[in-house]
Amino acid sequence: xxxHVAPLIAFDVDSRVLHTMFGAFxxxxxxxxxxxxxxxxxxxxxxxxxxxxxxxxxxxVIEAVRASGVECAALTKALELPKEHExxxxxxxxxxxxxxxxxxxxxxxxxxxxxxTHRTNPKGF
Amino acid sequence: xxxxxxxxxxxxxxxxxxxxxxxLATAVSPTATPSSSSAPSVSSSSSEPLTHYRITLRRSAxxxxxxxxxxxxxxxxxxxxxxxxxxxxxxxxxxxxxxKELVEVQNVPESAVRTKTEQRRExxxxxxxxxxxxxxxEGVLESA
Numbered sequence: 001x002x003x004h005v006a007p008l009i010a011f012d013v014d015s016r017v018l019h020t021m022f023g024a025f026x027x028x029x030x031x032x033x034x035x036x037x038x039x040x041x042x043x044x045x046x047x048x049x050x051x052x053x054x055x056x057x058x059x060x061v062i063e064a065v066r067a068s069g070v071e072c073a074a075l076t077k078a079l080e081l082p083k084e085h086e087x088x089x090x091x092x093x094x095x096x097x098x099x100x101x102x103x104x105x106x107x108x109x110x111x112x113x114x115x116x117t118h119r120t121n122p123k124g125f
Numbered sequence: 126x127x128x129x130x131x132x133x134x135x136x137x138x139x140x141x142x143x144x145x146x147x148x149l150a151t152a153v154s155p156t157a158t159p160s161s162s163s164a165p166s167v168s169s170s171s172s173e174p175l176t177h178y179r180i181t182l183r184r185s186a187x188x189x190x191x192x193x194x195x196x197x198x199x200x201x202x203x204x205x206x207x208x209x210x211x212x213x214x215x216x217x218x219x220x221x222x223x224x225k226e227l228v229e230v231q232n233v234p235e236s237a238v239r240t241k242t243e244q245r246r247e248x249x250x251x252x253x254x255x256x257x258x259x260x261x262x263e264g265v266l267e268s269a
Binding site: 054057058060061062064065067068069070071072073074075078112114115116117 | 175178183184186188189213214215217218219221222223225226227228229230231232
């Protein structure tokens with residue numbers, strides 16, 4: 001009865017899924033049947049800081065385009081977006097969700113949230 | 126061991142590189158710029174008009190929609206960290222704003238614009254020596 005050592009990488013022939021130690025889907029401890037998918041419901045302080053950083057970088061890009069003096073419809077729309085320091089923390093770290101309690105869910109649940117602009121939510125939510 | 130010593134004698138003496146832009150890591154320079162990103166900052170004292178966008182791709186468009194990928198193709202960007210220069214116009218401004226989450230933009234004057242080969246040449250490290258003469262060109266063979 002030796003100690004069961006989880007392999008670094010395992011291929012589950014039945015469900016045809018590749019299990020590794022890393023990634024969003026991780027195998028359960030002893031029985032490699034099914035997937036364990038746990039993500040925290042909220043962002044950690046580090047992730048929140050990174051969100052703020054990314055928002056500031058996008059603000060800098062919009063500002064550079066504005067400073068160039070060029071006029072276009074995309075710039076008019078971009079200038080209507082709130083800047084990072086004008087945003088509510090609720091809007092920085094959560095997004096509107098019609099299905100969840102309080103109609104909000106963490107922004108990290110949005111696919112590609114690190115490379116997408118999502119600053120405004122429906123009014124009142 | 127002897128061969129290494131012999132090789133040392135054959136190495137031409139180190140002459141200060143003419144392009145002093147690259148300093149040794151351990152050298153202390155009074156004009157050393159503060160550590161920042163590799164992007165050169167346009168000095169505020171420069172009176173040239175800023176006519177170009179300096180666009181650098183910082184984040185990839187992998188698994189983003191095809192129109193975003195197409196915008197990067199239209200800008201002439203093929204890989205991360207690539208830098209391109211475009212003149213100020215509304216078309217380029219619109220393209221930048223389409224990919225604003227992936228890109229870093231600066232306004233630069235015309236004198237700062239570099240083509241791909243020019244950027245490559247500037248990236249190269251200078252040789253630690255300058256060739257001042259050549260025995261063949263001095264005509265040694267003629268006298269022999």
